[in-house]
Amino acid sequence: MNGRIAGINEKSNRMIILTDYGYTFGICNVDYMQLDNVIAGELRSNGTELLTNITSGDDFVLDIEAYDCSKEAALSLLNAD
Template sequence: MKGTVAGINERFSRMIILTDSGYTFGIGNVEYMQLDHIITGDLRSSGTELLTNLTSGDDFVLDIEAYDCDKESALMLLNQA
């Protein structure tokens, strides 16, 4: 499954990825991520996944905590303290 990075919270190492099924929310090293990067992998999983950033060619680990979210829910998860 492919998705596009739609939001990054560097302070809390969080990101949201827009997929055809909604938004995926996860926690991981977002230091090298940028908006609009294309991500591939199992974006509809609960737990730790090894994903690929097709834009940069790098693999990374993301702890997926929610998927198929609407935009409002994804933004709330991204920005909660």
């Protein structure tokens, strides 16, 4: 499955990815991530997934905490304190 990075919170290493099913929210090292990067891998699971940033060619680990979220829910998770 592919998705696009739709939001990044650099202070808390959080990211949301827009997929065909809604938004996936997770925690990872976002230092080298950019908005609109294309991400490939299992984006509809709870737990740790090894994903590929197709745009940069790098693999990374994402701790997925929610998937198939609405935009409002994803933004709330992304910006939670």
